[in-house]
Amino acid sequence: MTWLITGGAGYIGAHVAHAMSEAGERAVVLDDVSSGVPGRLPAGVPLVRGSITDRELLDRVLAEHAVTGVVHLAAKKQVGESVERPLYYYRENVHGLTVLLEAVVAAGVRRFLFSSSAAVYGVPDVDLITEETPAEPINPYGETKLTGEWLVRATGRAHGLATACLRYFNVAGAARPELADTGVFNIIPMFFDRITRGEAPRIFGADYPTPDGTCVRDYIHVADLAGAHLAVARRLAEDTDGGDLTVNIGRGRGVSVRELADVVSEVTGFTGPPVVEARRAGDAARAVASVDRVAKELGWSASRGVREMVESAWEGWRLLHPEATGS
Numbered sequence: 001m002t003w004l005i006t007g008g009a010g011y012i013g014a015h016v017a018h019a020m021s022e023a024g025e026r027a028v029v030l031d032d033v034s035s036g037v038p039g040r041l042p043a044g045v046p047l048v049r050g051s052i053t054d055r056e057l058l059d060r061v062l063a064e065h066a067v068t069g070v071v072h073l074a075a076k077k078q079v080g081e082s083v084e085r086p087l088y089y090y091r092e093n094v095h096g097l098t099v100l101l102e103a104v105v106a107a108g109v110r111r112f113l114f115s116s117s118a119a120v121y122g123v124p125d126v127d128l129i130t131e132e133t134p135a136e137p138i139n140p141y142g143e144t145k146l147t148g149e150w151l152v153r154a155t156g157r158a159h160g161l162a163t164a165c166l167r168y169f170n171v172a173g174a175a176r177p178e179l180a181d182t183g184v185f186n187i188i189p190m191f192f193d194r195i196t197r198g199e200a201p202r203i204f205g206a207d208y209p210t211p212d213g214t215c216v217r218d219y220i221h222v223a224d225l226a227g228a229h230l231a232v233a234r235r236l237a238e239d240t241d242g243g244d245l246t247v248n249i250g251r252g253r254g255v256s257v258r259e260l261a262d263v264v265s266e267v268t269g270f271t272g273p274p275v276v277e278a279r280r281a282g283d284a285a286r287a288v289a290s291v292d293r294v295a296k297e298l299g300w301s302a303s304r305g306v307r308e309m310v311e312s313a314w315e316g317w318r319l320l321h322p323e324a325t326g327s
């Protein structure tokens with residue numbers, strides 16, 4: 001197999017590229033480096049700079065590298081931005097995927113792994129979200145991921161591809177500091193950002209119907225997530241009959257914002273209490289994965305805990321912000 005990893009210079013993509021190349025899989029990365037960092041790529045994995053909307057480029061890359069499978073992570077992923085710029089999100093995440101699938105079908109590639117999201121579920125009022133929980137996204141980002149799944153499965157059925165859609169829950173941490181998330185869009189980097197400015201982390205709402213009143217999420221270490229991609233890629237490689245595997249990728253354990261704030265305080269040495277602010281629009285009280293299907297289908301489960309996620313993210317943050325953290 002030779003795998004094309006789209007978005008492989010991004011935060012999650014680079015972890016996937018490292019996990020696959022360390023496991024001996026041959027890979028090539030396509031990334032427009034709009035947010036990706038070329039230096040993150042492992043040695044021996046070539047980077048092609050360009051967009052998934054560029055059909056000529058796709059045809060050339062698939063042919064020149066004799067690609068036999070695609071791991072598709074290139075996408076826009078900020079919920080708020082997707083509300084402000086829906087057409088941009090549909091263009092990048094849906095139109096881009098359509099162009100990529102057309103090239104894949106034309107090139108005779110038969111394995112396709114799609115990076116989906118828990119955002120497809122919207123805000124379900126359930127204890128554990130299973131893959132059977134209705135998908136009712138509440139923002140354009142989630143809509144584009146759900147539409148993407150439909151495109152992938154329909155293409156797989158029509159053209160005999162083996163496909164997989166991985167619904168990631170809340171991804172955090174870093175396998176090593178150089179691979180850390182450079183964005184400040186999720187809770188852990190947002191907490192670090194406040195702390196390094198000497199400000200208390202903010203809790204968006206403490207009046208939710210949860211044990212401590214703050215939102216509960218299923219945080220998963222990005223190194224575990226990368227391992228899941230490797231396991232799925234290997235399953236797809238063995239699959240000769242086609243068919244789809246759609247699975248939640250999480251730990252199946254809920255962690256509240258307050259609990260996470262406590263771990264961040266311990267790790268960073270920040271002593272002040274967090275400040276409670278108003279709820280943020282669109283946040284579900286609880287979003288925790290049922291991980292039974294992925295365990296049953298692949299024998300895969302996550303092994304790293306929240307402390308490891310926060311510690312590794314903090315090491316990465318210190319590397320990125322040496323002046324601010326005195327390192």
Ligand SMILES: O=c1ccn([C@@H]2O[C@H](COP(=O)(O)OP(=O)(O)O[C@H]3O[C@H](CO)[C@@H](O)[C@H](O)[C@H]3O)[C@@H](O)[C@H]2O)c(=O)[nH]1
Nearest residue numbers: 117118119169170185186187190202203204215257280283
């Ligand atoms: O400074 C902060 C930042 C976040 N939160 C809360 O922390 C929780 C997690 O927030 P965030 O890290 O922004 O993640 P989510 O809103 O859960 O969304 C993430 O996880 C989803 C999948 O579960 C993906 O679809 C999204 O792209 C990804 O951003 C939420 O309850 C927020 O209200 C705070 O209280 N304070």
